[in-house]
Amino acid sequence: MNSSKAQVPYSLRDLVIYFLKLGTWGFGGPVALAGYMHRDLVEDKQWISEEDYKEGLALAQLAPGPLAAQLGIYMGYVHYRLPGATLAGLAFVLPSFLMVLGLGFMYVHWQGIPWMQAVFYGVGAAVIGIIGTSAWKLTRKSIGSNKVLMAIYIIAAVYTVWQENENIGLFLGAGILYWLLKATTTKLSFPHKGTTISKLFIHPLILNISTAASGKTLWQILLYFTKAGAFVFGSGLAIVPFLYGGVVKEYGWLNEQQFLDAVAVAMITPGPVVITVGFIGFLTAGFSGACVAAFGTFFPCYLFTILPAPYFRKYGKHPGIKAFVDGVTAAAIGAISGAVIVLAKRSLTDVYTIGLAVLTVFILWRFRKIPEPVIIVIGAGAGLLLKAFLNT
Known part of the structure; x- marks a missing residue:
């Protein structure tokens, strides 16, 4: 730890408790979770600086694996290095993992979860309102009035809406472009002594994965699931089509309906969306399958965060690297905002869900101290009531 204990405004125990709470109450997927971390750790508690948060967000976008989990791991690394990263990651993932285990047990014994679609009908609409508000706050805070960053932000948002996925090349290109533009007006350079951009976010780690087992x-x-965690870029939602191709099409572990229910479980539980792998693993091979699937998915993203993190910590404040990170961050936030629109198209299917989403935004704007879990619970109740009303 570079900083002395007296200089760090929180203890490792405080950090673990925070991520346990976020993993328990943090609904809304990667967009909302990234927003919550910024609001709580940067703005409210002031445990993490704006620069450190931007570095973490840039690294999470550039490295493969689920965005929210990697950002949380990096937040733990900032002041408490390897112990902080490890405990923050475990605390963040554990609550939602236990929840999907419980839901998996009920699903198997009750032959499906018919009430889940009704709950998600309301929760999905409320979540859109939450993540929309989070994305707006994140945009206002990080982009500001910088016209170049705004242009990068808009391009990334439009691309995400158009393609419905995120492109690692877009993030890299945004960082390099902004660095080049800044270099024309100020004397910027990258650190010397053999340091390259690749060292900052891609550690020489090679995973030899064989699928020859039958x-x-x-x-x-x-x-x-190790392959899924190691080679899928973008937010946790980006892993869904990859999982569909393997879990349903290639191996036939789940049928179409079971896979859709697994995605629904991920959306109505807090924490990282990619925790659905625990539910899939449970349906496939019970408790052992859930543990193995979760470990296989999250361990690569843990490595892809802690291995390049020292380079980010060492060189992140250099003007050239800072310009690169600012460009990547603008693209990342644009992709997050675009993801809100993509999710809204799937969740806001009628006038009732649109109304719930708009009402959520109004409540969050008008009554800032209402906790998001309260809104989620109200949304779930509204979904059950609306479905009951519409089916009568």
């Missing part, structure tokens, strides 16, 4: 074994599950 049968529905724990080893096969471990290999498949």
Whole structure:
């Protein structure tokens, strides 16, 4: 730890408790979770600086794996290095993992969860309102009136809406472009002594993954989900189409309906969306399958965060690297805002869900101290009532 204990405004215990709470009450997926971390850790508690947050967000976008989990791991690394990163990551993931285990148990014994769609009908609309508000705050705080960053932000948002996914090349290009533009007006350079951009966010780590194993074994599950965690870029939602191709099409572990229910479970539980792998693993091979699938998915993203983190900590304040990170951050926030629109198209399916989303935005704007979990619970109740009303 570079800073002395007296200089760090929180203890490791405080950090773990925060991420346990975020993992328990943090609804809304990667967009909302990134917004919550900025609001809580940067603005309210002032534990993390704006620069450190931007570095973490840039690294989370550039490295493969789920965005929210990687950002949380980096937030833990900022002041408490490896212990902080490890405990923050575990605390963030554990609550939602236990929840999906419970839902998986009920799903198996009750032959599906018919009430889940009704709950998600209301929760999905409320979540859109929450993540829309979070994205707006994040945009206002990070982009400001900088016209170049705004242009990068808009391009990334439009691309995300158009393609419905995120492109690592777009983030890299945004960072390089902004660095070049800044270099024309100020004398910027990257650190010397052999340091390259790749060292800052891509550690020389090679995962040799073989899928030669046959049968529905724990080893096969471990290999498949490790590949999913290691080679899927973008937010947690980006892993969904990858999982569909393997879990449903290639291996046939789940049928179409079971997979849709797994995605619904991820959306109505707090914490990282990619925790759906625990539910899928449970349906495939019970408790052991859930643990192996979760480990295989999250361990690569943990490595892809802690291995390049020292380079970000060492060189992140350099003017050239800062310009690169600012460009990547603008693209990242644009992609997050675009993801809000993509999700809204899927969740706001009628006048009732649109009304719930608009009402959520109004409540969050008018009554700033209402906790998001309260809104989620109200949204779930509204969904059950509306579905009951519409089906009568």
